[in-house]
Amino acid sequence: MRFGERLTRAVAEHGPLCVGIDPHPGLLASWGLPQDASGLERFALTCVEAFGGRVAVVKPQSAFFEACGSRGVAVLEKVISDLRGSGTLVLVDAKRGDIGSTMAAYAAAYLTEGSPLAGDAVTVSPYLGFGSLRPALEAAAASGRGIFALALTSNPEGASVQRATGPGGRSVAQSVVDEAARANAGAEPLGDVGLVIGATVGELDLDLSDLRGPILAPGFGAQGGTVGDLRALFGEDLRGVLPTSSRDVLRHGPGTASLRSAVDAVRRSLEM
Numbered sequence: 593m594r595f596g597e598r599l600t601r602a603v604a605e606h607g608p609l610c611v612g613i614d615p616h617p618g619l620l621a622s623w624g625l626p627q628d629a630s631g632l633e634r635f636a637l638t639c640v641e642a643f644g645g646r647v648a649v650v651k652p653q654s655a656f657f658e659a660c661g662s663r664g665v666a667v668l669e670k671v672i673s674d675l676r677g678s679g680t681l682v683l684v685d686a687k688r689g690d691i692g693s694t695m696a697a698y699a700a701a702y703l704t705e706g707s708p709l710a711g712d713a714v715t716v717s718p719y720l721g722f723g724s725l726r727p728a729l730e731a732a733a734a735s736g737r738g739i740f741a742l743a744l745t746s747n748p749e750g751a752s753v754q755r756a757t758g759p760g761g762r763s764v765a766q767s768v769v770d771e772a773a774r775a776n777a778g779a780e781p782l783g784d785v786g787l788v789i790g791a792t793v794g795e796l797d798l799d800l801s802d803l804r805g806p807i808l809a810p811g812f813g814a815q816g817g818t819v820g821d822l823r824a825l826f827g828e829d830l831r832g833v834l835p836t837s838s839r840d841v842l843r844h845g846p847g848t849a850s851l852r853s854a855v856d857a858v859r860r861s862l863e864m
């Protein structure tokens with residue numbers, strides 16, 4: 593089954609919340625864990641136990657695993673495999689982007705069946721040109737996986753690039769939206785090419801009407817984005833929008849019960 597179809601089913605079962613696994617050094621310290629690969633592993637596997645089978649999507653942040661070298665990457669591989677085994681969709685947040693020939697290698701790593709780093713979807717950067725993502729689009733289609741391309745990111749620095757306009761007045765972010773819409777044309781209920789649009793971006797200023805793809809909304813929680821911001825940006829009907837929260841949930845660890853309660857509380861806030 594395609595990623596967009598699997599995502600639609602998962603959201604219908606668990607709601608749209610995506611929970612991030614971001615093993616920040618400060619969180620490891622507050623969980624009483626050592627600042628090394630063993631602490632990273634305890635942290636990440638506690639998250640797997642707490643969230644696996646209970647949320648639609650989990651988003652491990654690759655950077656924190658890479659920071660521990662090969663042992664950290666091995667932990668990421670286990671996180672991906674264990675979560676997928678629990679029936680939870682895994683969005684690997686690696687924000688990969690490069691010239692097409694190198695992008696093909698990233699696609700082999702993150703979007704190809706049998707690769708230990710392949711989750712269900714991966715974040716990608718279209719800022720070497722959306723066309724440079726073609727190998728990722730092809731690999732995703734071939735293996736039933738998805739990609740999420742950065743459109744309007746949650747950090748304030750993103751706007752100077754992403755809101756810049758070309759000769760026709762179209763913003764760079766809108767051109768990313770339009771390319772994603774083209775890739776999703778005709779897909780029901782959701783295509784496999786998603787976008788990243790931060791909950792903190794303030795004004796949307798994008799036409800998403802033809803997108804037919806999911807939207808990952810980071811910046812919700814620890815970066816200050818609220819449910820009100822999500823509704824103001826995307827409307828009352830948040831179907832297809834995946835609010836994602838990492839630190840605001842993870843600070844409730846290390847107990848799996850309190851992590852799960854934090855997830856439930858965020859989920860309830862999204863339903864109100």
Ligand SMILES: O=c1ccn([C@@H]2O[C@H](COP(=O)(O)O)[C@@H](O)[C@H]2O)c(=O)[nH]1
Nearest residue numbers: 653745746790810811814815837838839
């Ligand atoms: O525009 C973006 C794209 C990705 N992120 C990532 O999401 C999480 C957010 O973590 P919080 O603790 O909930 O703030 C993190 O992994 C970022 O790298 C983003 O924040 N904004």
